[in-house]
Amino acid sequence: MPRFAYQTVDVFTDRPFGGNPLAVFTDARGMTDAQMQALAAEMNYSETTFVLPPDEPAHDARVRIFHRTAEMPFAGHPNVGTAWVLARQGRDRGGILRFEQMAGLVEIAIDRDETGEVSGAVIAAPQPLSRGLELTVEEVAPCAGLEAADLVTAAHPPVQASVGVSFVLAQVAPAALARATPDLAAFRALSARHPGLAGRVSLFLYVRDGSAIRARMFAPLAGTWEDPATGSASATLGALLLSLDGGEAAAFSITQGVEMGRPSQLRVSAHRDQDGVRARVGGSCAPMFHGEAVL
Structure with missing residues:
Protein backbone atom coordinates (compact mmCIF):
# COMPACT_ATOMS: atom_id res chain seq x y z
CA MET A 1 0.00 0.00 0.00
CA PRO A 2 1.30 3.51 -0.80
CA ARG A 3 2.86 5.41 2.08
CA PHE A 4 2.91 9.21 2.25
CA ALA A 5 5.27 11.00 4.63
CA TYR A 6 4.07 13.99 6.59
CA GLN A 7 5.35 16.44 9.16
CA THR A 8 3.45 18.61 11.60
CA VAL A 9 4.62 22.04 12.63
CA ASP A 10 3.32 24.78 14.92
CA VAL A 11 3.22 28.01 12.92
CA PHE A 12 3.56 31.60 14.15
CA THR A 13 5.33 30.56 17.33
CA ASP A 14 8.92 29.82 18.35
CA ARG A 15 7.99 26.97 20.71
CA PRO A 16 5.90 23.79 20.64
CA PHE A 17 2.23 23.88 21.64
CA GLY A 18 1.78 27.50 20.57
CA GLY A 19 0.71 28.94 17.24
CA ASN A 20 -1.40 27.13 14.68
CA PRO A 21 -0.76 23.41 13.99
CA LEU A 22 -0.26 22.35 10.38
CA ALA A 23 0.22 18.98 8.70
CA VAL A 24 2.41 18.94 5.56
CA PHE A 25 2.45 15.97 3.17
CA THR A 26 5.77 16.62 1.49
CA ASP A 27 5.19 14.45 -1.61
CA ALA A 28 1.52 13.96 -2.51
CA ARG A 29 2.08 12.47 -5.96
CA GLY A 30 -0.42 9.67 -6.49
CA MET A 31 -3.02 10.98 -4.07
CA THR A 32 -6.56 11.61 -5.28
CA ASP A 33 -8.54 14.72 -4.40
CA ALA A 34 -10.79 12.57 -2.22
CA GLN A 35 -7.80 11.19 -0.31
CA MET A 36 -6.43 14.68 0.30
CA GLN A 37 -9.77 15.85 1.65
CA ALA A 38 -10.13 12.75 3.81
CA LEU A 39 -6.62 13.19 5.22
CA ALA A 40 -7.32 16.85 6.05
CA ALA A 41 -10.45 15.78 7.93
CA GLU A 42 -8.52 12.99 9.67
CA MET A 43 -5.69 15.30 10.77
CA ASN A 44 -8.39 17.67 12.10
CA TYR A 45 -6.19 20.77 11.92
CA SER A 46 -7.49 24.04 10.55
CA GLU A 47 -5.52 23.23 7.35
CA THR A 48 -3.38 20.48 5.84
CA THR A 49 -1.13 20.93 2.79
CA PHE A 50 -0.15 18.59 -0.02
CA VAL A 51 3.03 19.28 -1.99
CA LEU A 52 3.13 18.39 -5.70
CA PRO A 53 5.54 19.15 -8.57
CA PRO A 54 4.99 22.61 -10.07
CA ASP A 55 3.40 23.13 -13.46
CA GLU A 56 6.15 25.64 -14.32
CA PRO A 57 9.80 24.59 -13.79
CA ALA A 58 10.66 28.10 -12.63
CA HIS A 59 8.50 27.51 -9.56
CA ASP A 60 9.26 25.20 -6.64
CA ALA A 61 6.01 23.38 -5.93
CA ARG A 62 2.28 23.25 -6.41
CA VAL A 63 0.77 23.36 -2.95
CA ARG A 64 -2.83 22.39 -2.34
CA ILE A 65 -4.48 23.49 0.91
CA PHE A 66 -7.46 21.72 2.46
CA HIS A 67 -9.37 22.50 5.61
CA ARG A 68 -11.66 19.94 7.21
CA THR A 69 -14.38 20.16 4.57
CA ALA A 70 -13.03 21.84 1.41
CA GLU A 71 -10.01 23.04 -0.55
CA MET A 72 -8.82 26.62 -0.10
CA PRO A 73 -7.39 28.92 -2.79
CA PHE A 74 -4.84 30.45 -0.41
CA ALA A 75 -4.07 30.62 3.30
CA GLY A 76 -1.36 32.14 5.45
CA HIS A 77 -0.13 29.68 8.06
CA PRO A 78 -0.14 26.73 5.59
CA ASN A 79 2.24 28.62 3.31
CA VAL A 80 4.54 29.72 6.12
CA GLY A 81 4.66 26.22 7.62
CA THR A 82 5.04 24.40 4.30
CA ALA A 83 7.85 26.73 3.26
CA TRP A 84 9.58 26.13 6.61
CA VAL A 85 9.37 22.35 6.15
CA LEU A 86 10.61 22.40 2.54
CA ALA A 87 13.43 24.85 3.28
CA ARG A 88 14.66 22.55 6.05
CA GLN A 89 14.83 19.86 3.36
CA GLY A 90 16.97 22.18 1.22
CA ARG A 91 14.27 22.77 -1.37
CA ASP A 92 14.45 26.58 -1.44
CA ARG A 93 16.44 28.51 -4.05
CA GLY A 94 18.59 31.16 -2.43
CA GLY A 95 16.17 31.60 0.45
CA ILE A 96 13.08 31.88 -1.78
CA LEU A 97 10.26 29.45 -2.53
CA ARG A 98 7.51 29.97 -5.09
CA PHE A 99 4.28 28.01 -4.66
CA GLU A 100 1.59 27.63 -7.29
CA GLN A 101 -1.88 27.86 -5.76
CA MET A 102 -5.47 28.36 -6.82
CA ALA A 103 -5.34 32.06 -5.91
CA GLY A 104 -2.10 32.63 -7.82
CA LEU A 105 1.64 32.43 -7.28
CA VAL A 106 2.79 32.79 -3.67
CA GLU A 107 6.39 33.86 -3.04
CA ILE A 108 7.96 33.05 0.32
CA ALA A 109 11.18 34.39 1.82
CA ILE A 110 12.87 32.07 4.31
CA ASP A 111 14.05 33.38 7.68
CA ARG A 112 17.19 31.93 9.26
CA ASP A 113 18.65 32.44 12.73
CA GLU A 114 22.22 33.45 13.57
CA THR A 115 23.41 29.86 13.09
CA GLY A 116 21.86 29.59 9.63
CA GLU A 117 19.02 27.30 10.73
CA VAL A 118 15.61 27.87 9.14
CA SER A 119 13.47 29.63 11.74
CA GLY A 120 10.40 30.87 9.86
CA ALA A 121 9.15 32.46 6.68
CA VAL A 122 7.44 35.53 5.23
CA ILE A 123 4.86 35.15 2.48
CA ALA A 124 3.60 37.68 -0.06
CA ALA A 125 -0.17 37.42 -0.50
CA PRO A 126 -1.02 36.55 -4.12
CA GLN A 127 -3.56 39.32 -4.72
CA PRO A 128 -3.92 43.01 -3.90
CA LEU A 129 -6.57 44.07 -1.41
Missing part, protein backbone atom coordinates in the same frame (compact mmCIF):
# COMPACT_ATOMS: atom_id res chain seq x y z
CA SER A 130 -10.15 43.81 -2.61
CA ARG A 131 -13.22 44.84 -0.64
CA GLY A 132 -16.62 43.23 -0.92
CA LEU A 133 -19.80 43.47 1.12
CA GLU A 134 -20.20 45.93 3.95
CA LEU A 135 -22.29 44.47 6.76
CA THR A 136 -24.13 45.96 9.72
CA VAL A 137 -23.05 45.63 13.32
CA GLU A 138 -26.52 44.30 14.12
CA GLU A 139 -26.04 41.23 11.92
CA VAL A 140 -22.35 40.59 12.64
CA ALA A 141 -22.26 41.05 16.42
CA PRO A 142 -24.52 38.04 17.18
CA CYS A 143 -22.12 35.76 15.26
CA ALA A 144 -19.62 36.36 18.08
CA GLY A 145 -22.18 36.43 20.89
CA LEU A 146 -21.75 40.19 21.22
CA GLU A 147 -23.99 43.26 21.21
CA ALA A 148 -23.96 45.77 18.37
CA ALA A 149 -22.45 48.33 20.78
CA ASP A 150 -19.40 46.08 21.23
CA LEU A 151 -18.31 46.69 17.62
CA VAL A 152 -16.31 49.76 16.64
CA THR A 153 -17.07 51.43 13.31
CA ALA A 154 -15.05 54.65 13.45
CA ALA A 155 -12.56 53.32 10.89
CA HIS A 156 -14.83 50.99 8.91
CA PRO A 157 -18.00 48.93 9.24
CA PRO A 158 -17.71 45.14 9.29
CA VAL A 159 -16.46 44.43 5.78
CA GLN A 160 -15.66 41.49 3.55
CA ALA A 161 -12.10 41.77 2.24
CA SER A 162 -9.46 39.58 0.64
CA VAL A 163 -5.84 39.32 -0.49
CA GLY A 164 -6.44 35.81 -1.83
CA VAL A 165 -9.19 34.41 0.40
CA SER A 166 -12.04 36.40 1.93
CA PHE A 167 -12.76 37.28 5.56
CA VAL A 168 -15.23 39.49 7.36
CA LEU A 169 -13.14 41.99 9.33
CA ALA A 170 -14.66 43.76 12.33
CA GLN A 171 -13.09 45.98 14.97
CA VAL A 172 -14.37 45.47 18.52
CA ALA A 173 -14.04 47.21 21.86
CA PRO A 174 -11.14 45.87 23.97
CA ALA A 175 -13.38 44.42 26.66
CA ALA A 176 -15.47 42.57 24.08
CA LEU A 177 -12.67 40.53 22.51
CA ALA A 178 -12.30 38.11 25.43
CA ARG A 179 -16.10 37.71 25.68
CA ALA A 180 -16.55 36.73 22.04
CA THR A 181 -18.01 33.25 21.49
CA PRO A 182 -19.17 31.99 18.09
CA ASP A 183 -22.88 31.36 17.61
CA LEU A 184 -23.40 28.77 14.86
CA ALA A 185 -27.02 29.73 14.21
CA ALA A 186 -26.07 33.38 13.73
CA PHE A 187 -23.31 32.40 11.28
CA ARG A 188 -25.78 30.34 9.30
CA ALA A 189 -28.29 33.19 9.27
CA LEU A 190 -25.68 35.68 8.07
CA SER A 191 -24.56 33.32 5.31
CA ALA A 192 -28.14 32.75 4.16
CA ARG A 193 -28.89 36.49 4.19
CA HIS A 194 -25.93 37.39 1.96
CA PRO A 195 -25.34 35.15 -1.10
CA GLY A 196 -22.34 37.36 -1.89
CA LEU A 197 -20.49 35.71 0.99
CA ALA A 198 -20.59 32.49 -1.07
CA GLY A 199 -21.08 30.42 2.06
CA ARG A 200 -17.76 31.55 3.52
CA VAL A 201 -18.16 33.45 6.77
CA SER A 202 -14.78 33.63 8.49
CA LEU A 203 -15.04 36.38 11.08
CA PHE A 204 -11.82 38.13 12.12
CA LEU A 205 -12.31 40.33 15.18
CA TYR A 206 -9.58 42.72 16.26
CA VAL A 207 -8.61 45.38 18.76
CA ARG A 208 -6.08 47.96 17.63
CA ASP A 209 -3.60 50.04 19.60
CA GLY A 210 -1.52 51.79 16.94
CA SER A 211 0.53 49.12 15.21
CA ALA A 212 -0.20 46.51 17.90
CA ILE A 213 -3.25 44.34 17.28
CA ARG A 214 -5.02 41.61 19.26
CA ALA A 215 -7.26 39.32 17.21
CA ARG A 216 -9.52 36.26 17.19
CA MET A 217 -10.97 34.36 14.22
CA PHE A 218 -14.09 32.19 14.06
CA ALA A 219 -15.14 30.05 11.08
CA PRO A 220 -17.57 27.41 12.43
CA LEU A 221 -19.26 26.87 9.05
CA ALA A 222 -15.93 25.48 7.79
CA GLY A 223 -15.36 23.37 10.90
CA THR A 224 -12.99 25.80 12.66
CA TRP A 225 -14.65 26.96 15.86
CA GLU A 226 -11.70 29.22 16.56
CA ASP A 227 -8.33 29.58 14.82
CA PRO A 228 -5.19 30.29 16.89
CA ALA A 229 -3.34 32.14 14.09
CA THR A 230 -4.75 33.26 10.75
CA GLY A 231 -2.07 34.58 8.43
CA SER A 232 -4.30 35.35 5.46
CA ALA A 233 -6.75 37.31 7.62
CA SER A 234 -3.89 39.18 9.27
CA ALA A 235 -2.44 40.11 5.87
CA THR A 236 -5.89 41.26 4.74
CA LEU A 237 -6.29 43.40 7.84
CA GLY A 238 -2.87 44.98 7.34
CA ALA A 239 -3.75 45.88 3.76
CA LEU A 240 -7.14 47.24 4.80
CA LEU A 241 -5.68 49.42 7.56
CA LEU A 242 -3.07 50.89 5.24
CA SER A 243 -5.76 51.66 2.67
CA LEU A 244 -7.73 53.51 5.35
CA ASP A 245 -4.84 55.21 7.16
CA GLY A 246 -3.08 56.49 4.06
CA GLY A 247 0.65 56.50 3.51
CA GLU A 248 2.84 54.25 1.39
CA ALA A 249 3.64 51.44 3.83
CA ALA A 250 2.85 50.17 7.30
CA ALA A 251 3.82 47.36 9.66
CA PHE A 252 1.78 45.64 12.35
CA SER A 253 2.34 43.08 15.11
CA ILE A 254 -0.67 40.82 15.57
CA THR A 255 -1.22 38.60 18.60
CA GLN A 256 -3.81 35.83 18.31
CA GLY A 257 -4.69 32.55 20.01
CA VAL A 258 -4.27 33.83 23.58
CA GLU A 259 -7.80 32.86 24.63
CA MET A 260 -7.20 29.35 23.26
CA GLY A 261 -3.97 28.83 25.18
CA ARG A 262 -2.00 28.82 21.92
CA PRO A 263 -0.42 32.30 21.78
CA SER A 264 0.68 33.29 18.30
CA GLN A 265 2.70 36.20 16.96
CA LEU A 266 2.34 37.37 13.36
CA ARG A 267 4.36 40.07 11.60
CA VAL A 268 2.42 41.92 8.91
CA SER A 269 3.55 44.57 6.45
CA ALA A 270 1.57 46.33 3.74
CA HIS A 271 2.57 48.64 0.92
CA ARG A 272 1.03 50.44 -2.01
CA ASP A 273 1.85 48.97 -5.41
CA GLN A 274 0.82 49.74 -8.96
CA ASP A 275 -2.17 47.41 -8.76
CA GLY A 276 -3.30 48.33 -5.25
CA VAL A 277 -2.37 47.58 -1.65
CA ARG A 278 -0.38 44.40 -1.14
CA ALA A 279 0.59 42.64 2.07
CA ARG A 280 3.07 40.19 3.56
CA VAL A 281 2.80 38.08 6.69
CA GLY A 282 5.43 36.05 8.47
CA GLY A 283 6.54 34.42 11.66
CA SER A 284 8.45 31.62 13.30
CA CYS A 285 7.76 27.86 13.33
CA ALA A 286 8.38 24.99 15.73
CA PRO A 287 8.62 21.30 14.74
CA MET A 288 6.26 18.75 16.26
CA PHE A 289 5.61 15.30 14.74
CA HIS A 290 6.50 13.27 11.67
CA GLY A 291 5.07 10.04 10.31
CA GLU A 292 3.42 8.27 7.41
CA ALA A 293 -0.11 7.80 6.15
CA VAL A 294 -0.82 4.40 4.60
CA LEU A 295 -3.56 4.60 1.96
Whole structure:
Protein backbone atom coordinates (compact mmCIF):
# COMPACT_ATOMS: atom_id res chain seq x y z
CA MET A 1 0.00 0.00 0.00
CA PRO A 2 1.30 3.51 -0.80
CA ARG A 3 2.86 5.41 2.08
CA PHE A 4 2.91 9.21 2.25
CA ALA A 5 5.27 11.00 4.63
CA TYR A 6 4.07 13.99 6.59
CA GLN A 7 5.35 16.44 9.16
CA THR A 8 3.45 18.61 11.60
CA VAL A 9 4.62 22.04 12.63
CA ASP A 10 3.32 24.78 14.92
CA VAL A 11 3.22 28.01 12.92
CA PHE A 12 3.56 31.60 14.15
CA THR A 13 5.33 30.56 17.33
CA ASP A 14 8.92 29.82 18.35
CA ARG A 15 7.99 26.97 20.71
CA PRO A 16 5.90 23.79 20.64
CA PHE A 17 2.23 23.88 21.64
CA GLY A 18 1.78 27.50 20.57
CA GLY A 19 0.71 28.94 17.24
CA ASN A 20 -1.40 27.13 14.68
CA PRO A 21 -0.76 23.41 13.99
CA LEU A 22 -0.26 22.35 10.38
CA ALA A 23 0.22 18.98 8.70
CA VAL A 24 2.41 18.94 5.56
CA PHE A 25 2.45 15.97 3.17
CA THR A 26 5.77 16.62 1.49
CA ASP A 27 5.19 14.45 -1.61
CA ALA A 28 1.52 13.96 -2.51
CA ARG A 29 2.08 12.47 -5.96
CA GLY A 30 -0.42 9.67 -6.49
CA MET A 31 -3.02 10.98 -4.07
CA THR A 32 -6.56 11.61 -5.28
CA ASP A 33 -8.54 14.72 -4.40
CA ALA A 34 -10.79 12.57 -2.22
CA GLN A 35 -7.80 11.19 -0.31
CA MET A 36 -6.43 14.68 0.30
CA GLN A 37 -9.77 15.85 1.65
CA ALA A 38 -10.13 12.75 3.81
CA LEU A 39 -6.62 13.19 5.22
CA ALA A 40 -7.32 16.85 6.05
CA ALA A 41 -10.45 15.78 7.93
CA GLU A 42 -8.52 12.99 9.67
CA MET A 43 -5.69 15.30 10.77
CA ASN A 44 -8.39 17.67 12.10
CA TYR A 45 -6.19 20.77 11.92
CA SER A 46 -7.49 24.04 10.55
CA GLU A 47 -5.52 23.23 7.35
CA THR A 48 -3.38 20.48 5.84
CA THR A 49 -1.13 20.93 2.79
CA PHE A 50 -0.15 18.59 -0.02
CA VAL A 51 3.03 19.28 -1.99
CA LEU A 52 3.13 18.39 -5.70
CA PRO A 53 5.54 19.15 -8.57
CA PRO A 54 4.99 22.61 -10.07
CA ASP A 55 3.40 23.13 -13.46
CA GLU A 56 6.15 25.64 -14.32
CA PRO A 57 9.80 24.59 -13.79
CA ALA A 58 10.66 28.10 -12.63
CA HIS A 59 8.50 27.51 -9.56
CA ASP A 60 9.26 25.20 -6.64
CA ALA A 61 6.01 23.38 -5.93
CA ARG A 62 2.28 23.25 -6.41
CA VAL A 63 0.77 23.36 -2.95
CA ARG A 64 -2.83 22.39 -2.34
CA ILE A 65 -4.48 23.49 0.91
CA PHE A 66 -7.46 21.72 2.46
CA HIS A 67 -9.37 22.50 5.61
CA ARG A 68 -11.66 19.94 7.21
CA THR A 69 -14.38 20.16 4.57
CA ALA A 70 -13.03 21.84 1.41
CA GLU A 71 -10.01 23.04 -0.55
CA MET A 72 -8.82 26.62 -0.10
CA PRO A 73 -7.39 28.92 -2.79
CA PHE A 74 -4.84 30.45 -0.41
CA ALA A 75 -4.07 30.62 3.30
CA GLY A 76 -1.36 32.14 5.45
CA HIS A 77 -0.13 29.68 8.06
CA PRO A 78 -0.14 26.73 5.59
CA ASN A 79 2.24 28.62 3.31
CA VAL A 80 4.54 29.72 6.12
CA GLY A 81 4.66 26.22 7.62
CA THR A 82 5.04 24.40 4.30
CA ALA A 83 7.85 26.73 3.26
CA TRP A 84 9.58 26.13 6.61
CA VAL A 85 9.37 22.35 6.15
CA LEU A 86 10.61 22.40 2.54
CA ALA A 87 13.43 24.85 3.28
CA ARG A 88 14.66 22.55 6.05
CA GLN A 89 14.83 19.86 3.36
CA GLY A 90 16.97 22.18 1.22
CA ARG A 91 14.27 22.77 -1.37
CA ASP A 92 14.45 26.58 -1.44
CA ARG A 93 16.44 28.51 -4.05
CA GLY A 94 18.59 31.16 -2.43
CA GLY A 95 16.17 31.60 0.45
CA ILE A 96 13.08 31.88 -1.78
CA LEU A 97 10.26 29.45 -2.53
CA ARG A 98 7.51 29.97 -5.09
CA PHE A 99 4.28 28.01 -4.66
CA GLU A 100 1.59 27.63 -7.29
CA GLN A 101 -1.88 27.86 -5.76
CA MET A 102 -5.47 28.36 -6.82
CA ALA A 103 -5.34 32.06 -5.91
CA GLY A 104 -2.10 32.63 -7.82
CA LEU A 105 1.64 32.43 -7.28
CA VAL A 106 2.79 32.79 -3.67
CA GLU A 107 6.39 33.86 -3.04
CA ILE A 108 7.96 33.05 0.32
CA ALA A 109 11.18 34.39 1.82
CA ILE A 110 12.87 32.07 4.31
CA ASP A 111 14.05 33.38 7.68
CA ARG A 112 17.19 31.93 9.26
CA ASP A 113 18.65 32.44 12.73
CA GLU A 114 22.22 33.45 13.57
CA THR A 115 23.41 29.86 13.09
CA GLY A 116 21.86 29.59 9.63
CA GLU A 117 19.02 27.30 10.73
CA VAL A 118 15.61 27.87 9.14
CA SER A 119 13.47 29.63 11.74
CA GLY A 120 10.40 30.87 9.86
CA ALA A 121 9.15 32.46 6.68
CA VAL A 122 7.44 35.53 5.23
CA ILE A 123 4.86 35.15 2.48
CA ALA A 124 3.60 37.68 -0.06
CA ALA A 125 -0.17 37.42 -0.50
CA PRO A 126 -1.02 36.55 -4.12
CA GLN A 127 -3.56 39.32 -4.72
CA PRO A 128 -3.92 43.01 -3.90
CA LEU A 129 -6.57 44.07 -1.41
CA SER A 130 -10.15 43.81 -2.61
CA ARG A 131 -13.22 44.84 -0.64
CA GLY A 132 -16.62 43.23 -0.92
CA LEU A 133 -19.80 43.47 1.12
CA GLU A 134 -20.20 45.93 3.95
CA LEU A 135 -22.29 44.47 6.76
CA THR A 136 -24.13 45.96 9.72
CA VAL A 137 -23.05 45.63 13.32
CA GLU A 138 -26.52 44.30 14.12
CA GLU A 139 -26.04 41.23 11.92
CA VAL A 140 -22.35 40.59 12.64
CA ALA A 141 -22.26 41.05 16.42
CA PRO A 142 -24.52 38.04 17.18
CA CYS A 143 -22.12 35.76 15.26
CA ALA A 144 -19.62 36.36 18.08
CA GLY A 145 -22.18 36.43 20.89
CA LEU A 146 -21.75 40.19 21.22
CA GLU A 147 -23.99 43.26 21.21
CA ALA A 148 -23.96 45.77 18.37
CA ALA A 149 -22.45 48.33 20.78
CA ASP A 150 -19.40 46.08 21.23
CA LEU A 151 -18.31 46.69 17.62
CA VAL A 152 -16.31 49.76 16.64
CA THR A 153 -17.07 51.43 13.31
CA ALA A 154 -15.05 54.65 13.45
CA ALA A 155 -12.56 53.32 10.89
CA HIS A 156 -14.83 50.99 8.91
CA PRO A 157 -18.00 48.93 9.24
CA PRO A 158 -17.71 45.14 9.29
CA VAL A 159 -16.46 44.43 5.78
CA GLN A 160 -15.66 41.49 3.55
CA ALA A 161 -12.10 41.77 2.24
CA SER A 162 -9.46 39.58 0.64
CA VAL A 163 -5.84 39.32 -0.49
CA GLY A 164 -6.44 35.81 -1.83
CA VAL A 165 -9.19 34.41 0.40
CA SER A 166 -12.04 36.40 1.93
CA PHE A 167 -12.76 37.28 5.56
CA VAL A 168 -15.23 39.49 7.36
CA LEU A 169 -13.14 41.99 9.33
CA ALA A 170 -14.66 43.76 12.33
CA GLN A 171 -13.09 45.98 14.97
CA VAL A 172 -14.37 45.47 18.52
CA ALA A 173 -14.04 47.21 21.86
CA PRO A 174 -11.14 45.87 23.97
CA ALA A 175 -13.38 44.42 26.66
CA ALA A 176 -15.47 42.57 24.08
CA LEU A 177 -12.67 40.53 22.51
CA ALA A 178 -12.30 38.11 25.43
CA ARG A 179 -16.10 37.71 25.68
CA ALA A 180 -16.55 36.73 22.04
CA THR A 181 -18.01 33.25 21.49
CA PRO A 182 -19.17 31.99 18.09
CA ASP A 183 -22.88 31.36 17.61
CA LEU A 184 -23.40 28.77 14.86
CA ALA A 185 -27.02 29.73 14.21
CA ALA A 186 -26.07 33.38 13.73
CA PHE A 187 -23.31 32.40 11.28
CA ARG A 188 -25.78 30.34 9.30
CA ALA A 189 -28.29 33.19 9.27
CA LEU A 190 -25.68 35.68 8.07
CA SER A 191 -24.56 33.32 5.31
CA ALA A 192 -28.14 32.75 4.16
CA ARG A 193 -28.89 36.49 4.19
CA HIS A 194 -25.93 37.39 1.96
CA PRO A 195 -25.34 35.15 -1.10
CA GLY A 196 -22.34 37.36 -1.89
CA LEU A 197 -20.49 35.71 0.99
CA ALA A 198 -20.59 32.49 -1.07
CA GLY A 199 -21.08 30.42 2.06
CA ARG A 200 -17.76 31.55 3.52
CA VAL A 201 -18.16 33.45 6.77
CA SER A 202 -14.78 33.63 8.49
CA LEU A 203 -15.04 36.38 11.08
CA PHE A 204 -11.82 38.13 12.12
CA LEU A 205 -12.31 40.33 15.18
CA TYR A 206 -9.58 42.72 16.26
CA VAL A 207 -8.61 45.38 18.76
CA ARG A 208 -6.08 47.96 17.63
CA ASP A 209 -3.60 50.04 19.60
CA GLY A 210 -1.52 51.79 16.94
CA SER A 211 0.53 49.12 15.21
CA ALA A 212 -0.20 46.51 17.90
CA ILE A 213 -3.25 44.34 17.28
CA ARG A 214 -5.02 41.61 19.26
CA ALA A 215 -7.26 39.32 17.21
CA ARG A 216 -9.52 36.26 17.19
CA MET A 217 -10.97 34.36 14.22
CA PHE A 218 -14.09 32.19 14.06
CA ALA A 219 -15.14 30.05 11.08
CA PRO A 220 -17.57 27.41 12.43
CA LEU A 221 -19.26 26.87 9.05
CA ALA A 222 -15.93 25.48 7.79
CA GLY A 223 -15.36 23.37 10.90
CA THR A 224 -12.99 25.80 12.66
CA TRP A 225 -14.65 26.96 15.86
CA GLU A 226 -11.70 29.22 16.56
CA ASP A 227 -8.33 29.58 14.82
CA PRO A 228 -5.19 30.29 16.89
CA ALA A 229 -3.34 32.14 14.09
CA THR A 230 -4.75 33.26 10.75
CA GLY A 231 -2.07 34.58 8.43
CA SER A 232 -4.30 35.35 5.46
CA ALA A 233 -6.75 37.31 7.62
CA SER A 234 -3.89 39.18 9.27
CA ALA A 235 -2.44 40.11 5.87
CA THR A 236 -5.89 41.26 4.74
CA LEU A 237 -6.29 43.40 7.84
CA GLY A 238 -2.87 44.98 7.34
CA ALA A 239 -3.75 45.88 3.76
CA LEU A 240 -7.14 47.24 4.80
CA LEU A 241 -5.68 49.42 7.56
CA LEU A 242 -3.07 50.89 5.24
CA SER A 243 -5.76 51.66 2.67
CA LEU A 244 -7.73 53.51 5.35
CA ASP A 245 -4.84 55.21 7.16
CA GLY A 246 -3.08 56.49 4.06
CA GLY A 247 0.65 56.50 3.51
CA GLU A 248 2.84 54.25 1.39
CA ALA A 249 3.64 51.44 3.83
CA ALA A 250 2.85 50.17 7.30
CA ALA A 251 3.82 47.36 9.66
CA PHE A 252 1.78 45.64 12.35
CA SER A 253 2.34 43.08 15.11
CA ILE A 254 -0.67 40.82 15.57
CA THR A 255 -1.22 38.60 18.60
CA GLN A 256 -3.81 35.83 18.31
CA GLY A 257 -4.69 32.55 20.01
CA VAL A 258 -4.27 33.83 23.58
CA GLU A 259 -7.80 32.86 24.63
CA MET A 260 -7.20 29.35 23.26
CA GLY A 261 -3.97 28.83 25.18
CA ARG A 262 -2.00 28.82 21.92
CA PRO A 263 -0.42 32.30 21.78
CA SER A 264 0.68 33.29 18.30
CA GLN A 265 2.70 36.20 16.96
CA LEU A 266 2.34 37.37 13.36
CA ARG A 267 4.36 40.07 11.60
CA VAL A 268 2.42 41.92 8.91
CA SER A 269 3.55 44.57 6.45
CA ALA A 270 1.57 46.33 3.74
CA HIS A 271 2.57 48.64 0.92
CA ARG A 272 1.03 50.44 -2.01
CA ASP A 273 1.85 48.97 -5.41
CA GLN A 274 0.82 49.74 -8.96
CA ASP A 275 -2.17 47.41 -8.76
CA GLY A 276 -3.30 48.33 -5.25
CA VAL A 277 -2.37 47.58 -1.65
CA ARG A 278 -0.38 44.40 -1.14
CA ALA A 279 0.59 42.64 2.07
CA ARG A 280 3.07 40.19 3.56
CA VAL A 281 2.80 38.08 6.69
CA GLY A 282 5.43 36.05 8.47
CA GLY A 283 6.54 34.42 11.66
CA SER A 284 8.45 31.62 13.30
CA CYS A 285 7.76 27.86 13.33
CA ALA A 286 8.38 24.99 15.73
CA PRO A 287 8.62 21.30 14.74
CA MET A 288 6.26 18.75 16.26
CA PHE A 289 5.61 15.30 14.74
CA HIS A 290 6.50 13.27 11.67
CA GLY A 291 5.07 10.04 10.31
CA GLU A 292 3.42 8.27 7.41
CA ALA A 293 -0.11 7.80 6.15
CA VAL A 294 -0.82 4.40 4.60
CA LEU A 295 -3.56 4.60 1.96
